[in-house]
Amino acid sequence: MAQRTGNSQGMDDTERPSVAGMGQHLPLQPVIIVAERIAGRLRVRNHGIEVQVVKRYHACAFFLLPTVLPFLHQDHKELLMPETKITTPTTLVVGAGELGLAVINGLLERHPENVGSISVLLRPSVDAVQEQLARQLQDKALHIVRADLATETVEGLAAIFAPFTTIICCTGFVGGPGTQRKITKAVIQAGVERYVPWQFGVDYDVVGHGSGQPVFDEQSDVRDLLRGQSATEWVIVSTGMFTSFLFKPAFGLVDLERPRVHALGSWDNRLTVTTSNDIGRLTAAILAHEPRIRDEVVYVAGDTFSYAQLADMVEGHLGRDAERVLLDMDQLRSEVASHPDDGMRKYRLAFARDTGVAWDKDRSFNVAQGIDLTDVSRWLKQRKGA
Numbered sequence: 001m002a003q004r005t006g007n008s009q010g011m012d013d014t015e016r017p018s019v020a021g022m023g024q025h026l027p028l029q030p031v032i033i034v035a036e037r038i039a040g041r042l043r044v045r046n047h048g049i050e051v052q053v054v055k056r057y058h059a060c061a062f063f064l065l066p067t068v069l070p071f072l073h074q075d076h077k078e079l080l081m082p083e084t085k086i087t088t089p090t091t092l093v094v095g096a097g098e099l100g101l102a103v104i105n106g107l108l109e110r111h112p113e114n115v116g117s118i119s120v121l122l123r124p125s126v127d128a129v130q131e132q133l134a135r136q137l138q139d140k141a142l143h144i145v146r147a148d149l150a151t152e153t154v155e156g157l158a159a160i161f162a163p164f165t166t167i168i169c170c171t172g173f174v175g176g177p178g179t180q181r182k183i184t185k186a187v188i189q190a191g192v193e194r195y196v197p198w199q200f201g202v203d204y205d206v207v208g209h210g211s212g213q214p215v216f217d218e219q220s221d222v223r224d225l226l227r228g229q230s231a232t233e234w235v236i237v238s239t240g241m242f243t244s245f246l247f248k249p250a251f252g253l254v255d256l257e258r259p260r261v262h263a264l265g266s267w268d269n270r271l272t273v274t275t276s277n278d279i280g281r282l283t284a285a286i287l288a289h290e291p292r293i294r295d296e297v298v299y300v301a302g303d304t305f306s307y308a309q310l311a312d313m314v315e316g317h318l319g320r321d322a323e324r325v326l327l328d329m330d331q332l333r334s335e336v337a338s339h340p341d342d343g344m345r346k347y348r349l350a351f352a353r354d355t356g357v358a359w360d361k362d363r364s365f366n367v368a369q370g371i372d373l374t375d376v377s378r379w380l381k382q383r384k385g386a
């Protein structure tokens with residue numbers, strides 16, 4: 001019927017039947033027996049063709065699809081062919097900034113053997129710094145793909161994305177308004193199997209539209225696009241704010257030098273934060289999780305605290321009092337009204353709320369999986385020691 005491949009690595013010889021005797025192992029209806037890594041991409045169950053998954057290698061596992069296909073009934077071939085991609089899983093990380101590099105490190109730390117199957121999308125290089133980054137990534141055996149997310153069309157991006165089985169978008173709000181919608185449409189159009197969109201932030205289902213930060217509105221649109229289709233599986237990693245962003249002088253929340261802590265809206269309002277390194281590790285863990293996580297929002301949390309607790313932590317770290325300044329809603333709204341083009345003021349307004357920007361650490365993926373993350377106190381200690 002079908003031929004075995006030459007590769008017998010991992011095969012259990014005691015269970016290896018002869019080719020002639022194979023018939024007794026196969027039922028009368030068409031059956032395709034594949035290794036688990038391929039099975040996730042076969043969506044044929046509801047067409048009367050059964051997919052059996054083998055974890056333990058058995059001779060049957062080596063009946064790879066191309067050798068089985070000639071023996072299938074024509075009807076079954078037609079059902080199978082358009083829905084089946086026989087490719088080695090490949091991953092494209094879009095962007096190699098703070099988050100992109102952390103995600104690449106997380107993927108390599110978890111599966112160093114997969115290095116050859118990971119590509120990174122960078123913009124067409126214009127300076128020596130970008131060239132140097134590309135060389136460093138190539139030295140790690142990663143492949144470089146070039147595209148300008150700001151100017152590339154949906155069709156152009158779809159053509160770039162099509163060869164990949166997994167795409168992880170690590171370029172937040174670069175490229176201007178509409179870029180995340182455009183990337184998402186291109187991923188869906190390309191028929192990419194699995195997508196991790198740029199949603200490494202707040203709970204956009206709760207925050208919804210009209211938060212005062214237009215980039216948050218776009219994130220809600222991305223969720224609508226993903227939920228409105230079934231061709232591409234997606235996983236959203238909800239991380240809260242990047243821990244580094246909490247201390248970013250331009251954001252103006254914590255000033256460690258002065259020292260001063262601002263509360264957004266109320267001292268009781270809470271925030272969840274996660275470091276970019278931990279987001280990278282967790283994204284890799286979530287993608288590798290068994291059973292496979294499909295079409296779900298996964299909540300992670302490096303730390304969750306109120307602004308009052310944040311001020312306590314800063315004081316504890318510095319060993320002296322910090323000035324505490326409350327920015328109330330009226331003040332935050334009027335600042336946005338008088339500086340309508342200032343993204344940071346919009347962020348301060350959007351984060352000033354008691355829902356959607358924080359969740360209990362106890363119900364996070366990392367706590368459920370026993371994965372230890374860097375909380376704010378540890379982050380501050382590491383920063384001091386750096």
Ligand SMILES: NC(=O)c1ccc[n+]([C@@H]2O[C@H](COP(=O)([O-])OP(=O)(O)OC[C@H]3O[C@@H](n4cnc5c(N)ncnc54)[C@H](OP(=O)(O)O)[C@@H]3O)[C@@H](O)[C@H]2O)c1
Nearest residue numbers: 095096097098099123148149150171172173174241242245
């Ligand atoms: N959750 C949060 O707390 C939070 C808060 C605020 C902002 N963010 C957002 O997080 C985003 C991503 O985080 P990050 O820190 O990794 O950002 P980042 O360090 O700025 O990295 C962005 C990446 O995208 C690339 N890029 C920029 N413009 C591009 C274009 N037109 N075409 C192709 N690639 C392009 C950059 O390349 P180059 O190096 O060549 O520019 C870089 O590799 C940021 O955009 C930021 O807006 C997150």
